[in-house]
Ligand code: FES
């Protein structure tokens with residue numbers, strides 16, 4: 274089938290087998306190697322992407338389900354010059370060790386903050402509970418998401434003050 278969707282801000286048009294897994298399409302056809310595959314069975318969260326702003330497991334999605342959607346991977350959250358607060362906070366708080374879970378964690382955190390800009394620690398824990406990390410013990414990840422929320426709040430405050 275012909276597919277058209279937005280990937281990290283760019284329109285993508287391609288022919289794809291509709292029953293191909295979205296994770297394979299993203300990685301193998303579109304070079305989105307930041308989308309990781311851990312378990313392939315919906316257990317680890319490594320393959321998380323935002324689809325229309327909501328965290329989804331791309332190993333459980335079919336290519337056809339991307340049609341017309343807006344997809345953001347970890348690489349699309351920000352740039353080296355203008356990182357997303359989550360990306361910056363993960364680096365600054367030592368929330369990245371081997372890094373395998375990090376793209377999925379960052380996507381989960383960004384999805385949470387888009388929906389709930391001032392989450393309690395319990396909210397953060399719940400939001401990343403589907404993302405497994407074998408390295409960090411999670412505390413630094415939760416600290417980083419809290420810091421990202423503070424940065425977003427500070428940015429919002431500055432924007433409002435400038436009005
Ligand atoms: S690879 Fe998709 S949830 Fe583990």
Ligand code: FES
Nearest residue numbers: 370371406407408
């Ligand atoms: S940093 Fe290694 S799995 Fe999370």
